Amino acid sequence: MRLLLFSAAAFGITFVPAPNPGFVLEHSPSPEKYLPSTMAGGLAVFDFNNDGRPDLFFPNGAELPSFRKTGPKYWNRLYRNDGDFHFTDVTEKAGLAGDGFAFGAAAADFDNDGFIDLFVPALPASKLYRNKGDGTFVEVPIPATGPWTIAAGWFDYDRDGLQDLFIVNYLNWSPANNHWCGDRPKNLRVYCHPRHFQATTNQLLHNKGNGKFEDVTQSSGLAKYPGKGMSVAFADYDADGFLDAFVTNDGMPNFLFRNKGNGTFEENAFAAGVALPDRGVTISNMGVDFRDYDNDGRPDIVVTALAGESFPLFRNLGKGQFQEATTTARLAPLVVRKSGWGVVFADFDNDGRKDIFTANSHVNDLVSATTSDAYQLPNSIFQNRDGKTFAGATSDSPELAAESAAHRGALAADLDGDGRLDLIVTALGAPARIWRNTTANTNKSTQIPAPPNATVTIGSQTNTANTAVGYSSSYAGPVHFGFGAAPLPPEAIITVPGAAPKTVAVRK
């Protein structure tokens, strides 16, 4: 028994709750089952004041169906990280309280002034905020997005050195077409399935510089592909030097927009093998992360979905081809009854292999009335054992394993600078949670600052500065690496598509 306890402590991944910053996600649930109510919960982690500590931004809901933030409880919130898990609410000073019902965030320095800016997808209108560098933000006009922008991500698709904005639009819902869905005889009203609403196209806003954006949805080819987007993630999956975009679609096949390098995209998900899981049926694709989990240098894809659909893991085989590896990676039995939203590949135990964290909950708050599935769920940690397979590691963190909620967004970031990645998780109608990584080992780690979506290679490991992560969430911070007990390699290579690789020293 002693040996077992020692073993768990030595090799497990452990998290304990840290003090909450104080944010509560207001989503305005009501008997009318307005669809936005169950779709809130993205977040952003970025260092808005360049003090070296990652700060937290939580988009928030609003009254429904008016979409009005009628009081401070609905404000979006920016929390300054003062260190040691102390956070100060600086929303008012920053001017980020916002308006409308916000769903997520996309953070990146779009004007190259050295300060990270913020796009907030929201109904009825999304907002772009420029970080003035003095702790305040100012709204920047952009072309109209929608009808329902739910997520977004920054990437420099045309390699002109300016971050462009990929807008993920969900579907054609409005309070006026909020159908009654459910079981009338039992008077069980549920959130409508996306099939009840028309698909919409995603959008691409080209950054022209000087704070101007142009909607190039038509000319880029994106307009040809109506979908029901939930999240986006970027990576150069075919290693052609141009960033591609993977978009999860709710109840439809996913999109993989291959960047043709000439300002246009072709939708390639079926050919690449990532449109559907191997079972061949459409699922409720939710969040996504797009990174190399098996250390073969190629970015892989993990997607969250609803109970019974599993969380498909698509392994990048090279030559533009993926193969679903959910079962062979031993994830399938661990996830089959889970419903997930936020998802991140991250090396929580600093052993040099990326683990998986998922923020769990069903979309339907009445799901247990008709199935054996639960609405509120605990989150999950899957430990990458050998670069190929995963094992459940949630129970190593008893408090995390015991906390069921309507979880939505999730990000990993080293909030206290101890070299271990902590977790920030949102939940509908509940305080945002910070989980402090207490994994007990002496494994080494480092963080490499890198431009958005740059690929960083250290030794045999590759990680990417993904700006769009999980469910409608965004991380704009240094890229994390763990090394186990091995000495830190001396240098890292940073590759930005279209630029010569740059070698930097690894910080001890």
Next chain:
Amino acid sequence: MFLVLLLLSLFRLAAQPDGPAVLSQQARQAMSAGHFDEAAQIYRKLIVQLPNVGGLRMNLGLALFQAGKHRAAAAELETALKLDPTLAPATMMLGLCHAKLGEPLAALPLLEKARKADPSNATVLLELADANYAIGRFGPAIELFRELTSLQPANSTAWRGLGLSLTDHSQSLFARLPAESAEALTLLARARLAADEPKAAFTFLRQALTKNPHFGPAHASLAELYTKTDHSDWAAAETAKAAPASGVFAEIENASKEALQAFARLSALGPSAELHETEAEAARARGNHAGAIAAWRKALALKPGNPNLERGLARSLLQSRNYDEAIPLLTKYQLYSELGEALVESGKPAEAVPHLLKTRTPAAQAALGRAYLAIDQPAKAIAPLRAALATDTDGGLHFQLARALQRTGAVAQAREMDRISQQIRQKKAERQEAAGAVVITPP
């Protein structure tokens, strides 16, 4: 002289401690005490001494029947009837044995004969009704269940049997209607209306009235739909065109109504395993698997260990993705297709393969293909997936086959499967979109 010798010999046998009279007495006592296995052993001893006495074989059959050994009982009862074809109870018991063994065709003539001998025997009536129902003779089943419900108005099994027979009878009549006839389309509309899906009902009624603009029941249904959707003025116009149903349409409607009445009577009797079983089936049909599971559990509380109920529970647990509970029950009842499916769905495809290889149903073949694909054995996935392709309703099987073909290098075939898969998916999406876009318009 010979008779005298025989009688003397029988007398001597009977007087012995293990003679027929003593054994016979012991057997009767064992039967009375409910020790059926013991009774059967004693009857076997008796039969050794008196092998050609039909009555003894019948008694042995009865003991075995009571002990739940229906196959062995049937063999003894058959022998009894060969020895003495006039043994009416043996005929009845043999009929019941075949019924219990799930052999309704063999049971039917025997039970009919038994019924002639004893028309008021409720057990025979019930088994005869069940046997008729089992082979799809719904008309006779309905008559027998009606008779039984008059004989025993508090018999929940009888009311459930009547409801099921009437339901299946109406469905069999419906199946005989031309698929695109006004009658069939109106009946489909009525089912949708009952399920509170007015848009789908409206679509069917429009189609029905296109086929036959003067079909009175379609107008009556449309009037009902308009009333339900708050268009009373439109409803009035349709009511004027409505006419009562006749012919097969009326027969179907009447059977459905009587079925509902039978289920209502079952419900009025209060909680019973039959009531909960019916509730479970209804919940399952509506896709309410949690409700079905709750109802199966209630039924099982009243009839613990009942195989039919446990099988029903197992299937609902599977549909509800409660694999941990479903798998032991599916294993117990050797439901290999469902067991394999449960193992595949719960992420254990390698464990599923041996079970799925035991059955050849399209569902099992589909699951087998999926299992092989998941464990990265695409070559083995191809044959079972091809065998199941005809059942592909959402494009999934074609997609899986495409993946298997692609991974074995058959790229052109894979592309073709992908094309068909996308076509199926597209058509399904279009149907769903069309259904959602329906607007209920005036007459």
